[in-house]
Amino acid sequence: MSGLQRHGITQLVRGVARRFSSSFASDLFSDAAAAELLVSAGSPASIPRLQGLPEVSCMISGRANVGKSTLLNALLGRRNLAHTSQKPGRTQTLNFYRVGRDPGKLILVDAPGYGARGRPEWGELFHYYVKRREELKRVYLLVNATHGLSDADRTMLQSLDAQCQASAGTRFTLQAIITKADGLLRSSNGRGAIKDIQRDIFEAAPTCLPAIVTAALEESRLGIDDLQQSIAEACGLV
Ligand SMILES: Nc1nc2c(ncn2[C@@H]2O[C@H](COP(=O)(O)OP(=O)(O)OP(=O)(O)O)[C@@H](O)[C@H]2O)c(=O)[nH]1
Numbered sequence: 001m002s003g004l005q006r007h008g009i010t011q012l013v014r015g016v017a018r019r020f021s022s023s024f025a026s027d028l029f030s031d032a033a034a035a036e037l038l039v040s041a042g043s044p045a046s047i048p049r050l051q052g053l054p055e056v057s058c059m060i061s062g063r064a065n066v067g068k069s070t071l072l073n074a075l076l077g078r079r080n081l082a083h084t085s086q087k088p089g090r091t092q093t094l095n096f097y098r099v100g101r102d103p104g105k106l107i108l109v110d111a112p113g114y115g116a117r118g119r120p121e122w123g124e125l126f127h128y129y130v131k132r133r134e135e136l137k138r139v140y141l142l143v144n145a146t147h148g149l150s151d152a153d154r155t156m157l158q159s160l161d162a163q164c165q166a167s168a169g170t171r172f173t174l175q176a177i178i179t180k181a182d183g184l185l186r187s188s189n190g191r192g193a194i195k196d197i198q199r200d201i202f203e204a205a206p207t208c209l210p211a212i213v214t215a216a217l218e219e220s221r222l223g224i225d226d227l228q229q230s231i232a233e234a235c236g237l238v
């Protein structure tokens with residue numbers, strides 16, 4: 001068998017494996033009606049143990065109004081499981097959502113936005129959670145495509161990156177999500193602007209995995225399958 005044929009077969013096997021694992025990831029998120037908000041925690045003392053559940057937590061955090069709750073609804077195929085609002089600061093607690101039918105396979109955590117019009121105590125709650133939560137597998141940091149990185153995003157990325165480096169990625173890994181990309185991708189320099197954001201993210205946090213570019217409104221969806229796949233991989237479920 002020639003080298004070229006061997007290469008062709010390897011590529012074919014990889015392609016099939018990728019398709020198989022991506023269909024597994026979408027199965028994981030397919031049971032939309034069964035997803036459930038388990039607990040909202042407003043203080044470190046009320047962060048739940050959730051013992052008994054095979055919990056693997058993914059954390060979604062980001063600047064207020066960046067589109068976290070809308071993204072969570074898109075991921076779970078639900079309209080209003082997580083409350084959304086045009087006004088920043090709607091999410092004020094850590095909200096633990098079970099994905100799938102009880103006992104579930106993983107937990108998604110929606111967090112209060114920090115930065116503009118977020119409150120410092122919400123940031124403290126998030127930091128407490130990230131420092132202590134053994135079940136946490138990955139932190140997703142959301143960046144608004146139209147605003148780019150804020151100073152608060154940079155500070156957060158640097159802090160999370162330092163924690164990832166300190167544990168050599170054994171505690172949790174870090175990945176950025178560029179949200180609300182629909183608006184930017186319609187403009188002539190949209191792709192360039194997204195590349196700039198990706199470069200800024202890498203400069204602030206070299207351990208951050210390549211950003212997933214998303215749009216989460218019902219009328220324009222982008223990157224949701226990729227995000228489902230990434231969450232399943234982070235949680236060791238594919
Ligand atoms: N164009 C566009 N708008 C979006 C997208 N995602 C969310 N939005 C809008 O942005 C606003 C804020 O969305 P939320 O999901 O409530 O944002 P959040 O980050 O959860 O906000 P807080 O909980 O207040 O921190 C809403 O008006 C959404 O409809 C998107 O992908 N594209």
Ligand SMILES: [Mg+2]
Nearest residue numbers: 068069090091
């Ligand atoms: Mg919210």
